[in-house]
Amino acid sequence: MIPAPFDYHAPASLAEAIGLLQQHGDDAKVLSGGQSLLPLLKLRLASTGHLVDIGRIPGLEYIKEEGGHLKIGGRTRESALERSDLIRNKYPILYDTTIVIADPIVRNRATVGGNLAHADPANDHPATMLALGAEVVVTGAKGERTIPIDRFFTGLFSTALAPGEILTEIRVPVAPPRSGGAYVKLERKVGDYATAAAAAQVTLNSAGAIERAGIALTSAGPTPVRAVDAERFLKGKVPDRQTIAEAARRAAQAASPSADRRGSVEYKREMARVLTARALTTAVERAEGH
């Protein structure tokens, strides 16, 4: 398969890339890892006049802790996340997530920023970033602005990115002590989109009760779904089995999946419940230091 014709640009700086995006407006697309966009162009489900490749702009690939945040450069590849000791040891929910995205070879090209900016509700990072209470930094002609992840996903394949803006960084608050998270995905085979998946991030207080819970679902509607009711229910409670079961039941109620070859609406909602319970259980275990 061959994409419809386009002009390719490889800007050497962010300013140049933003200039190109401004110049070409709706007729331009940002190329990051290309693992979603290039198949779409080849299948001709998408087309563009101008492809602006941000792959040759220095300084967009990094993973570091700074100023109370874990900062991930927008063009950081999934394989870098997977191989990072910092991610593996301190942010296991992100490690859980990256290792179930596509397959290892795709992860050598696929990027974290691309996974978010593509805004496919079946992508895996959106739910995790919602659970973590992350924010994204976008850069445009007027400089940087920060968008809370809660306000980033505006619809199916749609985000709060304005024309001419590029997602340049993801910021995750450094978790306080007694925090833990997990991402659990049900997929038919390696490389498939989630039939259902759940992300959970919890912080416990000194008495072992939940101080903060973040829960979000993949493949559960036209946008990634944050399970706000379940989060509120957990606050102040000791996360025993019954409490987790009730939170999972509430999370599943927030899901509005659609039926496809991966399953019926009822099946997917039930899987959202089961996976939320598993993610919460592991998150609590990790928070307790097990």
Added chain:
Amino acid sequence: MSTHSIHVTINGTPYDERVDARLMLVHFLRDQLRLTGTHIGCDTTHCGACTVVVDGEPVKSCTVLAVQADGSDITTVEGLEHDGKLHPLQEGFWNEHGLQCGYCTPGMMMAAYGLLARNAAPSELEIRQAISGNLCRCTGYVNIVKSIRYAAAQPR
């Protein structure tokens, strides 16, 4: 559509070529350079038949533009054998019956080549994970894993 001059090194040989913006790396290798060892399977990033190693990392060449590879060092299956001597991976696939129809074989070998470059002594699980993006429709996975283990065990 824009066209671009690219410089790539493939299996140690430098190439300076003109490519259309929309030309995929796999078509560049097969149609423009006639390096037809790299196969096109699903053409949608699922099967891994088109896997080649770019700057040390296996990638699916059906989902990379040729122009994106400008400046890079590429190894394809043709680059495994040297002076008539098979690479341990090729020897392994031969000795352990790692191929049946052979369609997935170049991709399997290049995925394994990327793995062994990073991890000289992978466990069976690590081998299976490394080729989890490569499909063998003959379902010959047991012998493919054996073939890669064979290669890993050879002195290098």
